[in-house]
Every structure is written in C-alpha cells, then in structure tokens.
Amino acid sequence: MKNNLITAAALALLTFSTASQADEPLQIGISAEPYPPFTYTSADGDWTGFEVELGLAFCEAMGRECEIKPTGWSGIIPSLKAGRIDMIMNSMSITEARQRVIDFSDPYYFTPGAYVAARDMAFTPPEDLDGKVLGVQSATTNATYTRRALRDSGARVRLYDQAEQVNRDLLSGRLDVILADQIAMLELVERDAAEDFEIKGTAPHHPAYGDGVGIGLRQEDDALEADLNDAIAEVLENGTCTRLSNEYFDTDICT
Template structure:
C-alpha cells in the first residue's frame, strides 16, 4: 500500500509539473487598441499589426525569451480586459499616471512625448490662450483628455471627447473642430498626410502632472514576476540600442527613456 501511495504521489507531482510547464509556455497576450494609432500601432497591407510599439513589443518578448501574441482590444475596455485576464499586459502608449496606478501596475517607462495642438495653418491665435471661444477635440481616457480637463477648465473652450483618435482627426479635417490635442509623435504623422494639407502643429502642451512619468507597459496588480521580466527586457533593448533604432526609424528622433 505504501508503494502505491508513493507511486501515486510521484505521478501526481510529475503531472502537476508538466501542467505548470505548459502554462508557463503559453504566449503572453499583448493588448493594443483595436483602433489603429499610427505610427505606434496599425495594420500593414497584409493585414498584420505593425508599428513602433508592435516591433518594440516583439523585441521585448525576444529579450524575455517568451512567445507573445498581439490581442487587439477596444481602448475604452483595455484596462478591464487586463484585470479580467483576457490580456496579460497593455503596450499601447499608456502613460503612467497616479489614477491608473491605483488600478494596475506598470513596468518602467520606455518612452515619453508631449501633447501637441494641431490646427489649420491660418489659425494664428496663441495656444492655449487662444482657445477661448474655440472647439477642442481630444480622445477620451487619455492623458491629453486629463490635461484638458485640469489645465483648461478656467478657459471658455468647448472640449469634445471622442472614443477614437481617428474620429478626432476626421472632425478637424471636416471643420467641426478648431483645434485638436493629441500625442506629438502621432500628430507629426497626421499632418504629413495628403488630406491634412493645410494643417500643422501649432504648439506642445507644457509639462503637467496629467502626463505622468512617461509611457509604460500595464500589468495586473501584484504580477511581480512579469513586471520584473519586462523591466529587465526594457533595460536590455535600451542598452543594445534597439529602442533608439526603432524610434529613429519611425519618428526620426529618439523618444526612448533610459535609466542610464
């Protein structure tokens, strides 16, 4: 009887070990917004996701020696998807802010860019002072929306919130908005489009607490092992120049944050 019990215990331990090993090898699901956000995340001509953050995510996964898969998720539901376990991390230009840190954890920051105001070339008012009486478009649930709510509340400006960044861009082009506020890098790409001829970046938003410490990878609370692995990988892709190289490729400038 003792022999049978020992055999059963060994078998159970072996099966448990195999199960844990299989679980450890499951791909990490990287949540990005289902709405394209070029040049950070967008679909190529063959329908595959690409962009600065997609390529950077692949490099981080290679550094961790982990298989990963891109999991498009609606921006408004991306944090709930992380908390519920549908995705394992968020890598989608999400700034590290106090409000977000109350519900999720973050890796160390990997890039930072300010917000930028875009308007028609013939818009001559100084910004943000010239927003009085104007209509400003901003994507909701972003640091730019938080900045607009906090920093512009004493001005007579009509702030309109949108679910998707491209909705903001389209309404500016259609004349339904006077000015938009969005990430500077994304706006550099936007004003280079043929349809955006006649529009330009007018100013950048000042440093403000609303913009947090930079952009980091969102993870579930207390997922310390993954956070540590991500931080090590981020340090590695900074040290070997991968992040800077991708940044120069996509933006023509280095927006990466290094601890060095």
C-alpha cells in the same frame, strides 16, 4: 502513504500547469482602433508600427513567444485584469490613477501632448482656446489634462472614443483644434490631407501626463514585470528602440 501519493500527484499537476502556462504565448494587448505610427494594420492586414515591433523585441529579449491581440481601448484595462491579455502596450502613460488598478513596467518613451490647428489660424495655446471647439480622445492623459488644466479656458470640449475620429473631425472642419500625443501629431501633419494643418504648441509638463509610457501589467504579475524591465533595459541599451524610433519618427523618443 495514500495521502503522500495524492500530494505528490497534486504537486506534479501544479508543476505541469505552471510550466504549460510559461510556454504559452504572451498576449500583447493593443487598441483595436489604429493609432499610427504606433500601431496600425499593414497592406496585408497584419498589425505593425513602432510599439508592435518594439513589443516583439521585448519578447525576444525575454525569450518568450508573443502574440498581438487587438482590444477596444475603453475595455483594455478590464481585459488585462480578466486575463484575456497579459500586458498593455499602447502608449499608455504611467499615472497615479492607473497605478491604483494595474502595475507598470519601467517607462520606455515619453512625449507631451500637442495642439494641432489650421495653419492659417492665429492660435497660441492655451490662451487662444476661448470659444474654440477642442477635440480630445477620451480615457487618455490628454483628456485628463484637459479636464484638470483647461476647464477655465473657455474651450468647448468634445470627447471621442477613437483617435482617428478626432483627426477626421479636425480635417473636415468640425473641430477648431485638437490635443493629442505629439509623436502621433507629427505623423498626422505629414499626411497629404493635413497639408493645411500644423502643430501650434505643446502642453506643459503636468501630473496628468504621468511619468512616461510603460507596459500595463496585472498587479500580481511580479515575475513578468521583472522580466520586462530587464528586456526594456536591454532593448534600450542595444539600440533597438532608438533604431525603431528613428525609423518611424525621424527622432529618438526612447527614455
């Protein structure tokens, strides 16, 4: 009888613990370095942007409360695996290398890499990269593409921790050209400070770019993955993703 009471108490405690965890807000990990228009801080200091709003829409579709948790990009996967965040939603492409250490939801958008350089520069990528200083954010699919596909291009590659560091060095003349996500580059060339710059071309489809952008998850979180896939399907089908995409990009990037 005593053993049965202990077992019943243990099961009750486990049930209470599991229910409590299910009630806790999910932590959406985004890069602490702004990546407009996907993620950035508004005038009042709150995080917003296409992926912030879309992530909250996914949470609403799941009936779950969520919180935005900025995390350094270089440590965002370790933070996920350590349980400090529950998912990564920061334009993370689904690649074979990343799938060795984390799982992904179904993709929700896809865009290629784009080359940006001065408007008056005669430049056609990749053949005109020889001798140029090319800036790329490290630990991104564009960095992987650069390493695999552009190693014989003759470009002098500079890697940066943050996307805005790459942008600033291009605008200040310390770089000749940059390679970054096309949607982010469409936003960059609309800035007043970038009026003398333009997109010169896009990278071709390459395995480095993976199968689109998905939500990064721990490999053991099968239930959350299933819930997120259902939420992604719902938000894509009901037009919320398209509405937000048109609002932020004037085009539909949703898969």
